[in-house]
Amino acid sequence: MATTAYSVALHGGARLPTAGAGAPRSPSALLPRRAFHPLRLQDAPRTSLLRVKAASEDTSASGDELIEDLKAKWEAVEDKPTFLLYGGGAVVALWLTTVVVGAINSVPLLPKLLELVGLGYTGWFVYRYLLFKESRKELASDIETLKKKIAGTE
Numbered sequence: 195m196a197t198t199a200y201s202v203a204l205h206g207g208a209r210l211p212t213a214g215a216g217a218p219r220s221p222s223a224l225l226p227r228r229a230f231h232p233l234r235l236q237d238a239p240r241t242s243l244l245r246v247k248a249a250s251e252d253t254s255a256s257g258d259e260l261i262e263d264l265k266a267k268w269e270a271v272e273d274k275p276t277f278l279l280y281g282g283g284a285v286v287a288l289w290l291t292t293v294v295v296g297a298i299n300s301v302p303l304l305p306k307l308l309e310l311v312g313l314g315y316t317g318w319f320v321y322r323y324l325l326f327k328e329s330r331k332e333l334a335s336d337i338e339t340l341k342k343k344i345a346g347t348e
Contacts (some may be wrong), residue, residue, distance in 0.1 A: 269278050299305050323333040 268274075298308070323329050
């Protein structure tokens, strides 16, 4: 029996209607009947099922190792209150960032304007630092200088 590639893509680039009376019940309703063959579990080789079971056992073993590693790292932390304060601050900053991005996204034209600004900056960056060999060398030296400043070796 010849194998057929399974796909939910529609022939001819057609899109599924999302709502309304004309929406099909499933993506397979738009495919020709001969191109859609549902995969049955009884057709799967038994060895693949055994591999799935073995992989899940390996995951639980590595999960125990992960927990032990995290416990060891937590015990190695000297200033636990400061660590918790910084962690809480990071969570609050992430929450605040999502609130701000959501507010910006709700303004009608602002997301498209910011996307245009991002594309313009990307084009400028490519022209300024990536297009020519000399500018790539300049960018590499700037990155090395920044690494040295961060590491404190400069």
